[in-house]
Amino acid sequence: MKYRREIDGLRALALLPVIFFHAGFQTFGGGYIxxxxxxxxxxxxxxxxxxxxxxxGTFTLRSFYERxxxxxxxxxxxxxxxxxxxxxxxxxxxxxxxxxASLVAVSTFSSNVLFWWESGYFDTAAELKPLxxxxxxAVEEQYYLIFPLFLMLTWKLNRTRMVWLLLxxxxxxxxxxxxxxFASPAATFYMLHTRxxxxxxxxxxxxxxxxxxxxxxxxxxxxxxxxxxxxxxxIVSAVLFYGKGTPYPSLFTLLPVxxxxxxxxxxxxxxxxxxxxxxxxxxxxxxLSYSAYLWHQPIFAFARRxxxxxPGPLAFxxxxxxxxxxxxxxxxxxxxxxxxxxxVASTPALITGLVCILFFWAFAAGSQLDNGFAxxxxxxxxxxxxxxxxxxxxxxxxxxxxQLRDFAPTGKPKILVIGDSFGGDLVNALTEAGLxxxxxxxxxxxxxxxxxxxxxxxxxxxxxxETKKDCIGERRYDNPKLKERIKQADHVWxxxxxxxxxxxxxxxxxxxxxxxxxxxxLIFGPKNFGRLNLLNLVGxxxxxxxxxxxxxxxxxxxxxxxxxxxxxxxGFVDVSELLxxxxxxxxxxxxxxxxxxxxxxxxxxxxxxxxxxxLKVYFKTHPASQLGGTV
Numbered sequence: 083m084k085y086r087r088e089i090d091g092l093r094a095l096a097l098l099p100v101i102f103f104h105a106g107f108q109t110f111g112g113g114y115i116x117x118x119x120x121x122x123x124x125x126x127x128x129x130x131x132x133x134x135x136x137x138x139g140t141f142t143l144r145s146f147y148e149r150x151x152x153x154x155x156x157x158x159x160x161x162x163x164x165x166x167x168x169x170x171x172x173x174x175x176x177x178x179x180x181x182x183a184s185l186v187a188v189s190t191f192s193s194n195v196l197f198w199w200e201s202g203y204f205d206t207a208a209e210l211k212p213l214x215x216x217x218x219x220a221v222e223e224q225y226y227l228i229f230p231l232f233l234m235l236t237w238k239l240n241r242t243r244m245v246w247l248l249l250x251x252x253x254x255x256x257x258x259x260x261x262x263x264f265a266s267p268a269a270t271f272y273m274l275h276t277r278x279x280x281x282x283x284x285x286x287x288x289x290x291x292x293x294x295x296x297x298x299x300x301x302x303x304x305x306x307x308x309x310x311x312x313x314x315x316x317i318v319s320a321v322l323f324y325g326k327g328t329p330y331p332s333l334f335t336l337l338p339v340x341x342x343x344x345x346x347x348x349x350x351x352x353x354x355x356x357x358x359x360x361x362x363x364x365x366x367x368x369x370l371s372y373s374a375y376l377w378h379q380p381i382f383a384f385a386r387r388x389x390x391x392x393p394g395p396l397a398f399x400x401x402x403x404x405x406x407x408x409x410x411x412x413x414x415x416x417x418x419x420x421x422x423x424x425x426v427a428s429t430p431a432l433i434t435g436l437v438c439i440l441f442f443w444a445f446a447a448g449s450q451l452d453n454g455f456a457x458x459x460x461x462x463x464x465x466x467x468x469x470x471x472x473x474x475x476x477x478x479x480x481x482x483x484x485q486l487r488d489f490a491p492t493g494k495p496k497i498l499v500i501g502d503s504f505g506g507d508l509v510n511a512l513t514e515a516g517l518x519x520x521x522x523x524x525x526x527x528x529x530x531x532x533x534x535x536x537x538x539x540x541x542x543x544x545x546x547x548e549t550k551k552d553c554i555g556e557r558r559y560d561n562p563k564l565k566e567r568i569k570q571a572d573h574v575w576x577x578x579x580x581x582x583x584x585x586x587x588x589x590x591x592x593x594x595x596x597x598x599x600x601x602x603x604l605i606f607g608p609k610n611f612g613r614l615n616l617l618n619l620v621g622x623x624x625x626x627x628x629x630x631x632x633x634x635x636x637x638x639x640x641x642x643x644x645x646x647x648x649x650x651x652x653g654f655v656d657v658s659e660l661l662x663x664x665x666x667x668x669x670x671x672x673x674x675x676x677x678x679x680x681x682x683x684x685x686x687x688x689x690x691x692x693x694x695x696x697l698k699v700y701f702k703t704h705p706a707s708q709l710g711g712t713v
Contacts, residue, residue, distance in 0.1 A: 083130050088349045089123060090368030091359025092342065095314070096120045097371040099321045101378050101405070104209070105398035112324025115338040117218045118280050118331070119317060120375075122342040124222055125284025126291075132233060133292050146230055149421075152431065153372075154219065156420040157412045159438040161376045162188060165212050166445065168380075172387045174467050174616055175454025177210070182449035184213045185442040191223040198272040210387055212380040217272050224274045225281050245289050248282050255279035256333070263329035276331055280339050287346055306348035310355035313344025373409035373417060381405055391613055391633070467616045473680045476687060480513055481506035484525040486563050489570055496522045498567050501577030501606075502530035507685045507693070508577050508606060514687065515694025517701075524571070526564050529557060533584030534576040535591040536598075545583055568599050577606045579683065582641050589648055607645050607657045610638035611668050611679040619670065619677060627671040634658075634668060634682075660696040 096119035103113025135141035162185060169181045180200065187196040194217040197208070208214055236244050256279045262270030270276045320338040328334050349356040358364070367374075381401045385393050393401070419425030426434075449455055456464060481499075489496040499505050509525060512518045528534055532542055532553040539553040559565065568574055578584070588605070595603055612634040622630060642658050661678070662668035670678055678689035685693060 083127075083134050087351075087360035087365050088356045089127070089346065089359075090371075091361065091364035092119065092123060092345055092349075093368035093371040094364040095317060095359070096123070096342075097367065097375055100215075100375065101402055104215075104379060104382055105395075105402065106392070107395070107398075110321055111326065112321045112328065114330070115317070115320045115324060115335070118335055118338045119342040120218065121222070121277065121280040122284040122287075122339055122346065125225075125281035126287045126346050127284070128226065128229075129285040129288035130291070132230060133288060136233070136237065137292075143230060143234075148428065150223070150226055151435065152421050153417075154223065155435055155438075156416045156431075157373050157376055158188070158216070158219065159435070160412055160416055161380060162213070162442065163438070165380050165384075168384045169212065170455070170458070172384060172617065173454075175456045175459075177387075178454035179449055181212060182446035182454075184211070184216075186446045188213055188216045188220070189439045189442050191220045193217050194220040194224075194272040194274070198268050210383050212383040214383070215375065215379040221272075221274050221277050222281070225278060229281075229285070241289070245286060248286055248289075252279040252282040252286070255282070256336075259331040259335065260333050263332035267329065270332075271330060280331070280335070283339055283343055284346070287343055291347065301348055303352060306350065307353035307355070309344050309347075310349040310353055313341040313348070314355050314358075316341030316344070367406075370406060370409040370413050373412040374405050377408045377412070378402060378405040386613075388615065389613070467620055473684070473686060477503050477506040477510065477684050479506075480509045481525050481527060484509065484523050486526055486567060487524045489522045489524055489567075492522055494520060494522045496570060496572045497524070498571040498574045499523065499525045499577060500528050500534055500564075500574060501525075502528060502579060503684060504530075504579055504606075504608065505575075505577035507609075507690060508575070510685065510687070510690035511694035511697055513694070514691035515698050517694060517698060524567055526561070526567065527557075528578075530579045530581075532558065533578045533580060533588075535584060535587055536595045537587060537591050542587070545587065568602075571602065573602050573604060574599070575604050575606060578608070580608045580641055580645065582637070582644065585641055585644050585648070588645070592649075592653070601653075604653055604655060605645070605649060606655045607642055608638060609657045609661055609683060610634035611670060611682050614670070614679065614682055616677075616680065624675050627675045628673075630670060631667040632670055634662075655700070657693070660700060661693060 096116040098116070099110050099113030100116035101113075102110035103116075107113075132141060132146070165181075166185075169178060173181055184193055184196060187193040193213060197211070197214055197217050200211075233244075236247065239247075255275060255277070259270055259276035259279065262276050317338050320334075320341070324330070324334065324337075345355060345359070349359055351357060351360060378401075381404060382398070385397070385401055420431060459467065481501075484499075499509055501508065505525065505527070509518075509523070512521070512523070535542055535553075536559050539558075542553045592603060592605075612632040614632065619627075619630075638658075642656065645654060646656060658668075668678075672678060672688055672692050674688075676688035677686055678692055680686050680689075
């Protein structure tokens with residue numbers, strides 16, 4: 083297959099936006115589309131090689147899979163091995179268990195499934211996963227497990243029929259992506275069946291260009307020049323104008339995919355796009371693209387883990403430069419030797435790969451048996467940082483016990499708490515402070531995705547299309563038993579993390595609630611403790627704990643100010659003010675030195691008692707309180 087410099091330049095154009103996106107640069111809000119460009123390139127190159135070998139009669143599955151292993155595994159396994167000591171130093175036990183599971187998933191090319199189960203690609207927690215980016219490698223390798231077999235089974239078909247069959251599969255896959263982007267966005271983002279069409283676009287290009295090479299197709303030079311430049315502009319437009327709110331993959335993905343297709347098809351040294359992509363800088367970057375892609379995410383993730391605050395732009399630029407230094411070293415001394423049989427023979431390469439896989443699996447097994455290698459920590463530290471899952475369970479336990487419970491006929495104020503995990507924190511605060519003894523409590527868990535909005539789901543999904551599934555059904559106000567509890571309650575407390583778009587719709591929602599059920603609703607504002615590094619916090623001395631404060635996010639401050647300015651003060655409790663006594667920062671420890679939060683928004687048992695004590699004072703002294711002096 084003839085080498086094309088512009089393809090390596092296109093790799094660079096795919097790589098750089100991904101790195102800037104993961105670094106958090108707002109200008110590159112659609113930088114994740116670089117992965118789609120990689121998929122098209124990969125589909126084109128691999129199919130071109132297979133077609134050439136099939137035509138020459140030299141194709142075998144063994145040689146194909148050996149080449150893929152030599153291309154993918156050495157640099158990948160090196161990065162995984164380097165990640166382990168940093169994970170040992172900087173990951174808490176629960177995070178270490180997740181990281182260990184990802185070692186197994188990556189080595190079996192199933193990490194896309196694992197990360198789909200764990201979280202969405204755009205979640206804040208996803209930024210902290212060192213191997214998150216390997217999901218795209220998993221998609222590719224799953225594809226290449228079946229694609230050569232498909233070609234072998236259909237090779238005797240007429241070539242035109244093969245192309246039509248591939249095109250049909252691509253169209254079905256795109257249709258599934260478009261539907262899934264709204265119905266199940268996380269699965270749609272990660273899974274092969276909604277991504278395969280992107281690789282097949284590259285494969286179809288390979289079939290078409292095989293005809294061109296045979297002399298049956300000759301592109302018009304002027305058209306090629308215009309269309310290849312248009313392809314570059316399509317890719318750049320997606321990078322600049324797409325964002326985390328863009329349903330993806332979907333029909334929107336056609337923009338970068340078709341852009342990449344036009345470049346592959348028509349860019350050449352004879353036109354501007356080809357000369358630009360064939361420049362020495364872009365070609366050099368493209369040659370390092372695989373290793374740079376592997377290195378950048380672990381560097382960013384571990385830096386975010388270690389830092390108490392989000393690293394700044396200059397820090398990310400420095401880390402990006404480090405990723406390229408490491409990429410050159412791994413390209414020069416790992417990628418290149420292993421890709422050539424003359425560099426590393428097949429048997430030693432196979433043994434090395436198997437040893438690495440066994441080591442990853444053994445490490446993961448040890449992590450699971452030792453609860454994320456909890457033995458790394460002292461007994462005092464374990465109480466705070468080891469059992470994070472127990473703290474997660476603590477947040478929800480009381481909330482779930484009281485789920486739609488009948489109000490006891492005691493004459494005490496009947497309080498219905500409707501909320502997400504922040505509602506669980508509020509119920510725990512009432513319990514730890516003993517306030518629950520003076521109240522008849524019932525609860526209802528409502529997803530934070532839609533807040534506690536009481537509006538037509540169509541109106542909510544118009545504002546945020548991806549929320550549609552979570553805004554309907556018995557998990558929300560459509561639940562008849564919930565409506566009965568609201569009518570029975572003396573007071574209804576609404577609690578949520580309150581995303582800004584939800585807060586913007588709250589006045590309209592409150593009006594609808596009060597029109598149907600009366601003025602009985604009290605809204606509890608959100609809380610935010612900023613970025614936490616528990617490993618650093620538990621190592622602080624008592625004096626350091628007493629003095630330490632943490633700045634919470636500007637987004638949280640903006641939401642809280644919006645709630646205070648738009649909601650009736652008699653119907654709003656500023657939880658951040660109760661916890662923090664500041665508009666920008668919080669103490670993270672009680673006067674006794676106990677940790678209040680265990681992540682950026684949720685309370686430990688001591689933290690719940692701390693909030694409960696402040697709520698007790700608030701309800702006794704605040705003239706606008708619903709309960710007045712009853713508690």
